[in-house]
Amino acid sequence: MKLPSTRSLRQKLLGMVLVTTLVALIVALAAMIGYDLSAYHRTLVSDMTTQAELLGRTIAPALAFDDTRMAKENLSLLRFRPPVSSAAVYNARGALFATYARADAARAFPKLPEADSARVDDGDLVLFKRIVSDGEILGTVYLRADYELFSRVYDYLGIAAVVLIAAMLVALLMSSWMQNIVTRPILAIAQVAREVVGQRDYSRRAVKMSADEVGTLVDSFNDMLTEIDRRTRELEASNAKLAQEAEERSRAEREILRLNAELEGRVRERTTQLETANRELESFSYSVSHDLRAPLRAIDGFGQALLEDFPEHLPDEAKRYLSRIRASTQHMGQLIEDLLKLARVSRGPLERRAVDLGQVAQQVVSELQQREPGRAVEVSVWDGMLAEADPHLLRVAFENLIGNAWKFTSKSAKPRIEIGALKDHGRTTYFVRDNGAGFEMAYADKLFGAFQRLHSATEYAGTGIGLATVQRIVHRHGGRIWAEGEVGKGAVFFFTLALVAEEAADEGAVGKKAHG
Amino acid sequence: MEKTIMLVEDNPNDEELTLRALRKANIANSVIVARDGQEAVDFLFGTGKHAGREPTTMPAVVLLDLKLPKLDGIDVLHRIRADPRTRLVPVVVLTSSSEDEDMLRSYQSGANSYVRKPIDFSAFAGAVTQLGMYWILINQSPPSRG
Numbered sequence: 001m002k003l004p005s006t007r008s009l010r011q012k013l014l015g016m017v018l019v020t021t022l023v024a025l026i027v028a029l030a031a032m033i034g035y036d037l038s039a040y041h042r043t044l045v046s047d048m049t050t051q052a053e054l055l056g057r058t059i060a061p062a063l064a065f066d067d068t069r070m071a072k073e074n075l076s077l078l079r080f081r082p083p084v085s086s087a088a089v090y091n092a093r094g095a096l097f098a099t100y101a102r103a104d105a106a107r108a109f110p111k112l113p114e115a116d117s118a119r120v121d122d123g124d125l126v127l128f129k130r131i132v133s134d135g136e137i138l139g140t141v142y143l144r145a146d147y148e149l150f151s152r153v154y155d156y157l158g159i160a161a162v163v164l165i166a167a168m169l170v171a172l173l174m175s176s177w178m179q180n181i182v183t184r185p186i187l188a189i190a191q192v193a194r195e196v197v198g199q200r201d202y203s204r205r206a207v208k209m210s211a212d213e214v215g216t217l218v219d220s221f222n223d224m225l226t227e228i229d230r231r232t233r234e235l236e237a238s239n240a241k242l243a244q245e246a247e248e249r250s251r252a253e254r255e256i257l258r259l260n261a262e263l264e265g266r267v268r269e270r271t272t273q274l275e276t277a278n279r280e281l282e283s284f285s286y287s288v289s290h291d292l293r294a295p296l297r298a299i300d301g302f303g304q305a306l307l308e309d310f311p312e313h314l315p316d317e318a319k320r321y322l323s324r325i326r327a328s329t330q331h332m333g334q335l336i337e338d339l340l341k342l343a344r345v346s347r348g349p350l351e352r353r354a355v356d357l358g359q360v361a362q363q364v365v366s367e368l369q370q371r372e373p374g375r376a377v378e379v380s381v382w383d384g385m386l387a388e389a390d391p392h393l394l395r396v397a398f399e400n401l402i403g404n405a406w407k408f409t410s411k412s413a414k415p416r417i418e419i420g421a422l423k424d425h426g427r428t429t430y431f432v433r434d435n436g437a438g439f440e441m442a443y444a445d446k447l448f449g450a451f452q453r454l455h456s457a458t459e460y461a462g463t464g465i466g467l468a469t470v471q472r473i474v475h476r477h478g479g480r481i482w483a484e485g486e487v488g489k490g491a492v493f494f495f496t497l498a499l500v501a502e503e504a505a506d507e508g509a510v511g512k513k514a515h516g
Numbered sequence: 517m518e519k520t521i522m523l524v525e526d527n528p529n530d531e532e533l534t535l536r537a538l539r540k541a542n543i544a545n546s547v548i549v550a551r552d553g554q555e556a557v558d559f560l561f562g563t564g565k566h567a568g569r570e571p572t573t574m575p576a577v578v579l580l581d582l583k584l585p586k587l588d589g590i591d592v593l594h595r596i597r598a599d600p601r602t603r604l605v606p607v608v609v610l611t612s613s614s615e616d617e618d619m620l621r622s623y624q625s626g627a628n629s630y631v632r633k634p635i636d637f638s639a640f641a642g643a644v645t646q647l648g649m650y651w652i653l654i655n656q657s658p659p660s661r662g
Contacts, residue, residue: 301640
């Protein structure tokens with residue numbers, strides 16, 4: 001109970017009581033003193049007037065007989081009236097007739113009498129009273145008496161001070177005792193409020209001590225606490241739920257991070273394995289390129305040397321065998337060449353760029369025409385075949401596809417090759433169509449395997465690697481390749497160059513439309 | 517002074533076929549054969565096996581295979597191009613490799629020419645003949661130093 005706020009409330013109450021008491025006392029005392037002083041003044045004036053009247057009556061005979069001595073004696077009776085400090089009697093002519101002065105008083109008297117009056121002069125009451133007998137003015141009595149109003153005022157102030165102090169002390173004690181009745185319930189509420197705030201304990205309740213406004217306050221306060229308690233519980237429950245959710249989320253995030261790290265690790269591992277495999281493949285290709293060719297060259301070279309250097313020693317049969325040996329070595333050289341090409345299209349990065357496939361096809365066609373100017377093939381290449389693809393690989397693909405069409409139409413009456421593109425639902429399917437030898441649909445899935453051939457070498461030359469190369473190029477672009485054909489009527493090769501995200505599905509419908 | 521040809525070749529078959537082709541083409545100049553990269557370098561700079569040879573006369577052309585024991589063809593080419601005595605010697609890379617990478621590295625290292633050995637002997641002989649003709653008969657060698 002020593003906190004400033006509580007002291008302040010008590011002080012305010014105390015101050016109120018004391019100020020009220022003080023003001024009431026001062027007003028009461030002032031009224032009393034005022035009344036007393038005016039009463040004193042009136043009493044004194046009336047008393048002295050009566051005294052002067054009596055004195056006048058007493059002295060009237062002396063004045064009538066001009067008996068100064070008697071007048072003096074009469075005046076000297078005033079010594080029994082101590083407040084009277086001096087007195088005088090003037091005769092009818094206004095001359096000083098007899099005087100009296102108290103032992104301690106000054107012996108100064110006004111030279112002339114005045115009309116009937118009573119006034120305060122220099123701390124004394126000065127009174128003139130005419131002596132009238134039968135309507136005749138006999139003389140005037142002059143009285144000067146001690147006017148003790150101011151000393152009374154001082155006395156009263158002293159008393160008032162003592163009364164005030166005493167009254168204030170009593171009021172202080174009383175109010176200290178009584179204000180408890182008012183402040184105790186309020187302070188109790190304040191205490192509970194402080195504890196609630198300090199300890200966050202909303203289960204605390206203030207004790208109702210009275211049924212007055214403070215009692216109502218206690219009820220309201222308790223109701224409020226109940227409400228806060230309820231809401232706090234709800235809030236805490238919701239907070240706990242949130243915290244739990246956050247915890248679960250962060251656990252999930254950690255799990256995701258862990259899985260990601262694991263995945264990245266695996267990807268790194270796989271990448272390393274792939275890189276190793278790629279390097280091995282490259283060194284394999286390199287070895288094939290170098291080491292496999294050298295013996296072939298020797299076989300071919302020394303075969304040729306035999307033919308050139310010892311023609312007379314060799315029978316024709318032997319020469320024919322040697323020619324077969326040389327043809328075979330050359331065929332094997334071609335096989336190695338094509339295998340290396342196949343390996344090469346699988347290596348290196350895929351560089352997608354905007355390519356005009358029509359232009360690429362045209363270049364391939366004109367190369368074929370230059371190589372075999374005797375062939376009359378009707379070739380049509382559609383316009384506007386734009387693609388995002390690796391230009392070099394697409395050229396290799398067209399070299400093989402158009403090259404095949406060129407080759408397999410060599411026995412057709414009116415050879416025709418068409419290169420175009422079909423769009424369906426934003427997906428483009430490219431095709432190379434010919435009216436050449438064609439193939440049986442039953443073998444359609446065997447077309448793209450390496451060394452798979454559907455025609456004999458004597459019919460059509462080839463290594464059987466070309467379409468495998470094309471398929472690998474298409475697959476590297478995330479596309480699909482398939483073919484349709486009929487023996488003696490021709491073949492169509494379709495392929496797509498889907499982006500990685502694109503789904504390579506449902507293209508069969510496009511193909512059929514193209515074929516028809 | 518007679519112009520010489522240096523053949524750096526580890527495969528005896530290729531060596532013999534090359535020599536035969538040169539002979540057939542009537543290029544009778546002396547051919548120095550080095551069977552690995554180190555031997556080629558030793559000959560050119562008069563070191564190791566060829567210590568004592570004054571490296572004053574240089575071959576008119578070096579026919580250099582890429583895949584060689586000890587020092588490979590590209591290393592030999594680097595050595596040749598790094599030394600002021602051999603810097604100007606014409607070097608023709610003669611190899612089985614058709615790898616773009618090999619061709620690029622050869623030219624980057626200062627090869628004057630890159631020729632692929634065809635498997636077809638007639639074509640091979642033709643290539644060797646043409647090479648010999650060009651570098652020995654047509655091409656003017658850089659002036660000999662020292």
